[in-house]
Amino acid sequence: MDHRVVRDLSDLPNYAFGPRMTMWWGTLAFCVLEGTGFALALGGYLYLAFLNRDWPLGPPPPLFWSGLFTLVSLASLVPNYLVEAAAREENLFKVRILLVIMSGIGVLLAGLRFMEFAVLPVRWDFNAYGSLLWTILGLHAVHLVTDVVDTVVVTVLMFTRHGFGRRFSDVEDNAFYWYFVVISWLPTYVVLYWVSQL
Amino acid sequence: MSETALRPHENKETLDTDVTDGELPARLAATWGTAGGLIGALSTVDHKLIGRRYIVTGFFFLVLGGLAAVAMRLQLARPENSLIGPDLYNQIFTMHGTTMMFLFGVPIGEAIAVYLVPLMVGTRNIAFPRLNAFSYYVYLFGGLMIWIAFALNVGADNGWFSYVPLAGPEFSPGKRADFWAQMVTFTEVAALAVAVEIVVTVLKLRAPGMTLDRIPLFVWAMFVNAFLIIFAMPAVMLASSLLILDRLLDTHFFNQAEGGDPLLWQHLFWFFGHPEVYIIFLPGTAFVSAIIATFARRPVFGYPAIVLSLIATGFLSFGLWVHHMFTTGLPQLGATFFTASSMMIAIPTGIQIFCWIATLWDGRPVYRTPLLFVLGFFFIFVAGGLSGIMLASVPIDTQVHDTYFVVAHFHYVLIGGAVFPLLGAIYYWFPKFTGRMMSERLGRWHFWLAIIGFNVAFFPMHLAGLRGMPRRVYTYPAEMGWDGLNLVSTLGATLFVASFLLFLFNVAASLRDGEIAGDNPWDASSLEWATASPPPPHNFDRIPFVTSREPLWAERQALPVVSGLAVDKREVVITTATRALPDLKESSPDPTIWPFVSAIAVGAVFIGSIFTPWAVAWGAPLAAFVIIAWFWPKSIEEDK
Ligand code: HEM
Numbered sequence: 116m117d118h119r120v121v122r123d124l125s126d127l128p129n130y131a132f133g134p135r136m137t138m139w140w141g142t143l144a145f146c147v148l149e150g151t152g153f154a155l156a157l158g159g160y161l162y163l164a165f166l167n168r169d170w171p172l173g174p175p176p177p178l179f180w181s182g183l184f185t186l187v188s189l190a191s192l193v194p195n196y197l198v199e200a201a202a203r204e205e206n207l208f209k210v211r212i213l214l215v216i217m218s219g220i221g222v223l224l225a226g227l228r229f230m231e232f233a234v235l236p237v238r239w240d241f242n243a244y245g246s247l248l249w250t251i252l253g254l255h256a257v258h259l260v261t262d263v264v265d266t267v268v269v270t271v272l273m274f275t276r277h278g279f280g281r282r283f284s285d286v287e288d289n290a291f292y293w294y295f296v297v298i299s300w301l302p303t304y305v306v307l308y309w310v311s312q313l
Numbered sequence: 314m315s316e317t318a319l320r321p322h323e324n325k326e327t328l329d330t331d332v333t334d335g336e337l338p339a340r341l342a343a344t345w346g347t348a349g350g351l352i353g354a355l356s357t358v359d360h361k362l363i364g365r366r367y368i369v370t371g372f373f374f375l376v377l378g379g380l381a382a383v384a385m386r387l388q389l390a391r392p393e394n395s396l397i398g399p400d401l402y403n404q405i406f407t408m409h410g411t412t413m414m415f416l417f418g419v420p421i422g423e424a425i426a427v428y429l430v431p432l433m434v435g436t437r438n439i440a441f442p443r444l445n446a447f448s449y450y451v452y453l454f455g456g457l458m459i460w461i462a463f464a465l466n467v468g469a470d471n472g473w474f475s476y477v478p479l480a481g482p483e484f485s486p487g488k489r490a491d492f493w494a495q496m497v498t499f500t501e502v503a504a505l506a507v508a509v510e511i512v513v514t515v516l517k518l519r520a521p522g523m524t525l526d527r528i529p530l531f532v533w534a535m536f537v538n539a540f541l542i543i544f545a546m547p548a549v550m551l552a553s554s555l556l557i558l559d560r561l562l563d564t565h566f567f568n569q570a571e572g573g574d575p576l577l578w579q580h581l582f583w584f585f586g587h588p589e590v591y592i593i594f595l596p597g598t599a600f601v602s603a604i605i606a607t608f609a610r611r612p613v614f615g616y617p618a619i620v621l622s623l624i625a626t627g628f629l630s631f632g633l634w635v636h637h638m639f640t641t642g643l644p645q646l647g648a649t650f651f652t653a654s655s656m657m658i659a660i661p662t663g664i665q666i667f668c669w670i671a672t673l674w675d676g677r678p679v680y681r682t683p684l685l686f687v688l689g690f691f692f693i694f695v696a697g698g699l700s701g702i703m704l705a706s707v708p709i710d711t712q713v714h715d716t717y718f719v720v721a722h723f724h725y726v727l728i729g730g731a732v733f734p735l736l737g738a739i740y741y742w743f744p745k746f747t748g749r750m751m752s753e754r755l756g757r758w759h760f761w762l763a764i765i766g767f768n769v770a771f772f773p774m775h776l777a778g779l780r781g782m783p784r785r786v787y788t789y790p791a792e793m794g795w796d797g798l799n800l801v802s803t804l805g806a807t808l809f810v811a812s813f814l815l816f817l818f819n820v821a822a823s824l825r826d827g828e829i830a831g832d833n834p835w836d837a838s839s840l841e842w843a844t845a846s847p848p849p850p851h852n853f854d855r856i857p858f859v860t861s862r863e864p865l866w867a868e869r870q871a872l873p874v875v876s877g878l879a880v881d882k883r884e885v886v887i888t889t890a891t892r893a894l895p896d897l898k899e900s901s902p903d904p905t906i907w908p909f910v911s912a913i914a915v916g917a918v919f920i921g922s923i924f925t926p927w928a929v930a931w932g933a934p935l936a937a938f939v940i941i942a943w944f945w946p947k948s949i950e951e952d953k
């Protein structure tokens with residue numbers, strides 16, 4: 116078919132930030148589908164809690180480590196916001212420092228999550244209550260660890276010769292996913308730790 | 314904030330405005346091409362090559378599932394037949410249903426989307442092309458795994474929905490149910506990945522000017538379908554993971570004695586399972602809309618009504634799952650609600666069908682093979698819809714639940730709604746895929762054989778069901794009076810299978826010496842026909858600029874296009890989500906072997922976990938390592 120050129124796009128830039136990039140939408144889509152998984156898992160918890168008159172079928176989980184985990188997660192939103200902003204400014208120095216901080220926070224949270232598991236009052240194979248606690252906590256831990264690994268990789272990346280250009284947009288996407296890890300934790304926390312206290 | 318991002322690139326690269334028109338196609342093909350050899354083939358990220366593999370693999374599993382159906386029909390042809398024993402029969406009907414739903418029904422719709430959506434929206438590759446390659450291998454490995462297990466007599470045998478407690482650790486020792494559950498994990502990872510790619514391709518990779526109301530109906534249907542997948546598939550992945558945990562790590566999700574509940578399985582499964590039916594059907598509507606416009610020689614009537622119906626179908630399909638559980642003793646009010654919503658979903662489907670009929674009515678229809686299959690779809694699907702309305706009523710469902718009436722119903726809907734449009738689609742797009750036309754004469758024979766064979770095979774099943782024949786029985790006593798109906802069914806199935814053999818022959822013969830097609834043999838209106846058949850690696854020499862809903866009918870002299878893209882590096886135009894204004898030129902990934910290697914690593918973890926939980930502990934870091942290698946930038950070029 117014959118062509119006639121009606122527009123010239125020579126001057127369009129090669130990358131940008133946020134919803135102008137495909138990766139931002141891809142990350143959002145993964146957050147939505149994983150969020151659906153969380154919603155259904157928590158729905159399953161509430162369903163079984165509703166069916167069993169004497170819920171919880173065991174002692175409620177202790178609140179110390181999980182409370183600490185929740186506080187640190189919420190606090191991490193501040194450096195996360197800052198690293199996102201620094202990435203948009205393409206300020207390599209700030210991005211490096213903040214990424215190191217975020218990696219440290221991530222490792223700390225992974226440690227706290229480990230302590231949460233260690234003090235759970237029932238084993239997964241004891242009854243359905245134990246199964247739910249371990250599995251839902253595990254599901255969130257997988258997301259946590261995935262993003263921590265990703266953060267560390269991005270941090271290393273930004274200290275190499277690749278740390279420029281659209282890699283700043285990658286930093287931003289990594290920060291975006293961290294919001295999801297924190298936000299998906301909040302309903303999870305309420306259901307696992309507070310419904311059983313009622 | 315983003316001014317810095319708007320800074321134009323400093324070091325000048327070669328743009329398509331710097332080379333002559335004669336030189337351009339070869340230069341672009343070199344940039345976007347796939348290397349030769351095995352490594353090249355396994356590294357490709359071209360959506361057309363991956364899409365073609367997806368399509369061929371989907372048909373391969375259709376054949377396997379079809380062979381399983383043939384085996385069942387042979388066994389049921391006579392009462393008290395001893396061809397197949399009860400244990401093997403259980404495996405065969407499970408493999409048949411599982412294959413048709415998970416390995417054929419869902420992937421084939423996505424397969425065709427992977428091939429066609431980027432062409433129809435006028436771009437050079439799908440979004441996240443490496444993820445696309447990865448998803449194909451994961452799908453392939455999952456499908457091969459469950460069939461190899463079947464060949465080794467560890468075939469799944471609890472039916473395609475694998476109900477607990479039957480599928481739980483107590484009643485299904487051994488590994489059969491585990492292979493089934495992991496097959497779900499494989500195929501859903503693949504399905505979800507493709508869904509994300511389609512969503513982002515449609516939102517961000519549309520050609521400049523393709524505003525929301527100029528998106529082809531085909532693309533709309535695939536887009537809504539991708540959303541259904543994103544919301545439905547997590548449910549079945551969760552369900553199958555919980556099942557595996559119950560079986561391998563002694564959890565108690567479905568164990569009534571320890572506070573679990575078997576119905577939790579049914580809720581999670583059907584939360585996915587009902588939308589699943591629409592996930593199989595919506596691609597069918599995509600094919601129908603495209604074929605009808607071309608062969609009625611006019612745009613589809615009621616574009617906004619069809620788009621809204623698609624979206625409404627998407628929403629409503631999540632409100633229906635409980636109608637699969639009417640016989641589980643639900644509260645009366647709940648059952649009434651789900652009956653009403655089941656009847657309501659007929660409305661948007663009805664609207665679409667009326668719009669299509671109006672299009673044909675007002676057009677000048679050309680009855681070529683693709684259109685014949687669409688007419689076959691109308692007939693069969695509407696018949697299936699009628700028995701569906703009957704089943705939505707609780708008293709009738711209670712009566713015929715788990716009989717052959719239900720088997721007849723869902724084959725009318727699935728084969729009518731998905732397989733007939735699919736066959737029409739293959740006849741329609743074969744010239745685009747291969748550059749050659751399929752034989753019209755054989756196509757007509759195929760169509761008539763298929764529609765007669767289908768009805769002879771499946772209509773009698775309604776009657777057998779009303780006379781009380783249960784599904785999933787490996788044989789029946791002669792006194793029941795079901796033998797005549799079953800014999801007729803088997804003869805019909807034989808005809809139906811013969812029609813497929815004719816189809817495969819037509820494909821093979823046309824590949825060798827079909828008539829040469831040219832760019833646009835049907836004089837169709839959408840963008841995939843604006844390029845060569847088969848399309849070059851870069852799809853379009855220049856990205857189209859869309860001025861109308863039917864671009865090729867509106868611009869018959871010369872296609873408006875844009876210029877200014879890189880020639881020696883892969884670049885795609887990113888447009889804004891609603892108005893499709895050109896916004897960026899993002900680089901698009903080069904071929905790499907890592908998605909293939911990652912799929913092997915992930916597959917090894919999934920399969921290993923069937924045998925020991927330690928596979929996850931050891932395999933996860935390995936898989937993580939491989940995936941990091943995949944994402945690590947290979948050159949400075951990629952960072953720009
Ligand atoms: C060659 C054409 C086909 C024939 C002759 C055929 C035949 C059958 C028969 C006889 C059964 C009932 C088995 C039993 O309950 O004992 C069955 C079940 C089933 N079929 Fe088909 N079928 C065909 C094609 C398809 C297609 C194309 C699909 C889907 C796209 C499909 C989906 C299913 C499903 C989901 C089941 C239920 C399996 C279960 O009970 O777990 N079939 N089929």
Ligand SMILES: [Cu+2]
Nearest residue numbers: 587633636637
């Ligand atoms: Cu349903």
